[in-house]
Amino acid sequence: xxxxxxxxxxxxxxxxxxxxxxxxxxxxxxxxxxxxxxxxxxxxxxxxxxxxxxxxxxxxxxxxxxxxxxxxxxxxxxxxxxxxxxxxxxxxxxxxxxxxxxxxxxxxxxxxxxxxxxxxxxxxxxxxxxxxxxxxxxxxxxxxxxxxxxxxxxxxxxxxxxxxxxxxxxxxxxxxxxxxxxxxxxxxxxxxxxxxxxxxxxxxxxxxxxxxxxxxxxxxxxxxxxxxxxxxxxxxxxxxxxxxxxxxxxxxxxxxxxxxxxxxxxxxxxxxxxxxxxxxxxxxxxxxxxxxxxxxxxxxxxxxxxxxxxxxxxxxxxxxxxxxxxxxxxxxxxxxxxxxxxxxxxxxxxxxxxxxxxxxxxxxxxxxxxxxxxxxxxxxxxxxxxxxxxxxxxxxxxxxxxxxxxxxxxxxxxxxxxxxxxxxxxxxxxxxxxxxxxxxxxxxxx
RNA sequence: UCCCCGAUAGCUCAGCUGGUAGAGCAGUCGGCUGUUAACCGACUUGUCGCAGGUUCGAGUCCUGCUCGGGGAGCCA
Numbered sequence: 001x002x003x004x005x006x007x008x009x010x011x012x013x014x015x016x017x018x019x020x021x022x023x024x025x026x027x028x029x030x031x032x033x034x035x036x037x038x039x040x041x042x043x044x045x046x047x048x049x050x051x052x053x054x055x056x057x058x059x060x061x062x063x064x065x066x067x068x069x070x071x072x073x074x075x076x077x078x079x080x081x082x083x084x085x086x087x088x089x090x091x092x093x094x095x096x097x098x099x100x101x102x103x104x105x106x107x108x109x110x111x112x113x114x115x116x117x118x119x120x121x122x123x124x125x126x127x128x129x130x131x132x133x134x135x136x137x138x139x140x141x142x143x144x145x146x147x148x149x150x151x152x153x154x155x156x157x158x159x160x161x162x163x164x165x166x167x168x169x170x171x172x173x174x175x176x177x178x179x180x181x182x183x184x185x186x187x188x189x190x191x192x193x194x195x196x197x198x199x200x201x202x203x204x205x206x207x208x209x210x211x212x213x214x215x216x217x218x219x220x221x222x223x224x225x226x227x228x229x230x231x232x233x234x235x236x237x238x239x240x241x242x243x244x245x246x247x248x249x250x251x252x253x254x255x256x257x258x259x260x261x262x263x264x265x266x267x268x269x270x271x272x273x274x275x276x277x278x279x280x281x282x283x284x285x286x287x288x289x290x291x292x293x294x295x296x297x298x299x300x301x302x303x304x305x306x307x308x309x310x311x312x313x314x315x316x317x318x319x320x321x322x323x324x325x326x327x328x329x330x331x332x333x334x335x336x337x338x339x340x341x342x343x344x345x346x347x348x349x350x351x352x353x354x355x356x357x358x359x360x361x362x363x364x365x366x367x368x369x370x371x372x373x374x375x376x377x378x379x380x381x382x383x384x385x386x387x388x389x390x391x392x393x394x395x396x397x398x399x400x401x402x403x404x405x406x407x408x409x410x411x412x413x414x415x416x417x418x419x420x421x422x423x424x425x426x427x428x429x430x431x432x433x434x435x436x437x438x439x440x441x442x443x444x445x446x
Numbered sequence: 447u448c449c450c451c452g453a454u455a456g457c458u459c460a461g462c463u464g465g466u467a468g469a470g471c472a473g474u475c476g477g478c479u480g481u482u483a484a485c486c487g488a489c490u491u492g493u494c495g496c497a498g499g500u501u502c503g504a505g506u507c508c509u510g511c512u513c514g515g516g517g518a519g520c521c522a
Contacts (some may be wrong), residue, residue, distance in 0.1 A: 029480095029481050029484055031478060031479060032479065033478090034479055034480065036481045038482080049481085051480080051481090103456095105456090106457075107457090107472095108457060108483090110470090113515095116457070116458090118514095170522095214521075216520060216521070217447060218519085221515090222521085224522090229522065308518085318518090319518075319519090369521080370522075372522065416522070418522085442513090
């Protein structure tokens, strides 16, 4: 008999059939002549209830000693459950104790603080919440690949080691002794965008999906030193096409998670963020709002709100401004476009007004900026001027300029912080709890 | 990096205007033929984050440090 997964048994298991499962105990409830074991194998939110009768040869010696966290193999007959809370349960004919726990097993049945769970990151995926986060991450990852693959985008594996200097995207981690090895200073990538542009100008539609790194000393609930980024890049595309893709993309991924992770999402809806499912359904159904930066500033100036940082044309929008716009003003995701050139990166396409660039930020309630993108500057002369204005060494970007000299074409793309998306979808408050092994300043234990 | 808050049992926390440490859960033992964060009884558990200071006396007040959290900046 081969073991089945709890998820399949709970959903498709026929009463009367023989079943064997392996997993870990969420709880063990022992009565005099009967033990109830809640066995979970990570395949779904719920565990399978195992009923252990006293006839088991190891009932007194081993089964009654089982506690939360033990690993077991259970074989027996699946029966309709007379108790409430589950359709079927497994009446054990055989229980093998595969792994016991010390009496210092830190996970208890009651809820733990997420701060504590971070100190036991090797055990926290066995909890309801973190277990559900991992499954949502998995489904969202697949939904992202599906979305792009179905549209003919090529998955481009951008390098992690790069000689490129910071593109205004924050501090970079530099490799020790890299100069001796590579002949020049080498760092961990902050973005695969420049490489994605290369891909777009040969394969038309590409995307990256991989880890990126920031050495910035950021200590917030929305920043990680290592995080996963999704960066589509499209040739023959302008900012409008870019914004349209971003909207379609977010709706597709969120829709897939709602559909395929219904149990997990119900848990988040009940325990983590009340109303999150309704909010997400609303987002999938309604068009995103669009607004230029200039319009956004006007809205903020006329809002009558008492902002900590005053708004005027030319300054970057602060968190409080972004949140007002998306949470109070339009009450749904908002795409802000055409920012002042001075506050945006050198590679963004300059508008005819000579003041703004074709940049966009997608703002969502509670998180703020979840996507940042732009149409790229493909005119060599304009790009060179912008690089000089940003104090960049054009020599170091020779290939980036060369790309435009040979078959250059308008192109656009965006970057999505994958963990921010997971945060948004699950309602989890801290980004450190939506990545399996968070790296933040001062912390790389696991 | 800046501002604010916090650190007491394995976990979640209480501990008043300074007077010598407590609850629930977990764990161990016992009880209970159907439990659902099971329930009932008993037992065990502490350098009160670290280092100084004030005081007859500090978990409590003060200073510094460490770690954690919230917010800000930077950004995704």
